[in-house]
Amino acid sequence: MSSATFSQTRSQALNLEKQTELLLSQYSRFQAAVTPEAGPDELRVLAGIKQLLEKRDDTITKLNRITEAQDINAVSTSKLQQLTRHKEILNDHRKSYLKMEAAIQDERNKNNLLFSVRSDITAHKKRTEQGASLNANDYILDERVRVDSANSFADRLLQQAYHTRDELYSQRQYLAGAQLRMLGAVQAVPGINVLISKINTRRKRDTLILATVISVCILLLFFL
Template sequence: MSTAQSFVTIRSQAISLETQAESLLSRYSSFAQTTSSEQTGEERKLDKQLEDALFRRQEVIEALSKVCNENPNISASKLSQLQRHKEILQEHWKSFRNIRSSIQQERNRLNLLFNVKNDIAQQQESATDNDLVGNEDDYYHNESRRVDQSHSIVDRLISQAWETRDEFSSQGSILQNANNRVSATLQRIPGINQVIKKIGTRRRKNAIILATVIVICVLILFFTW
């Protein structure tokens, strides 16, 4: 087989594998849009087929490069075609890795969200159970504290009432003693009662005079206004 025929035959294989890889990449990219929490059998199978197809293309391109290297008179157009096949293979490898990485990242995100939701649900359930026990204990504790406070208030009120009663009794005794002293003093000083009566009479007269003046002033203001 001539070099030209070998190049054409091998290149046709490379073109066929490129077409196959493009179809597989298109199907594989759909898993990045609808990622599940676990890898499905179809996704695993397609991932393996695509990786094998790219490795086969790499082998074909290496064979094509060998043909070009063994023929020093190879045309520039064939070298350009070989370079183009290499570039397309690199692009497909890059797309394959990017899609695989996107699927894995999305799967990790879904699993993380699922785990977080489970943790939150477990914490809420645990918190609810603890709250039921805690609320019951708090209720009895608060009620006991209220009863103690009520007893303390009643005790303070009773103590204050006894103190007030004692103060009233003490003040009554003091007033009674003062009254007795005044009465005894009045009895010992002759004529003091007459003086007190005169003072009281004078105060009443002054009060009557002051009241009369106020009434007259009010009447004058009322009639002259």
């Protein structure tokens, strides 16, 4: 029963792979002739590819469950190889789809940018040719819009700079506090050293006095 289920599911996987290859071939044609925007046909093919990839993910998951449900000794090597191959083909198809989609989008962005630049050049030429008849107020308004845009960009940069300055100031205060604590510790060390030195001096003095007293007592005992 499990072998029959595996074969049926694998047959579905093969069918989905053929459908995916067909749609990928159709999608590659849009890469050869990129339009400013995705048309209905391109969107239909794109949606079909995504749907097929999702179905193939589900099919491979089902094949995994079938093989995992069987005894490890009962699973043939050919089934495992077939399952691995389906995963590899799915991965290759997904990479091809993503690569073509990225290439189409890049080409579309480039074409739109070129179109925008050409439109700006054409508009500039028209303004130049009609310079004598241009309305001064319209020109001033255009310049004002450009200046406002530049000011807005400058304001954003200044806000970022102020934020960075505040961060640096906060870090500087933290470092200054740490430095003060370090200096306090360093200054406290000499005081400890002086205290230890005084203790050692007093200990030596007491030892010397004790030794003198003992010597005197010995001499007195000897002469008496």
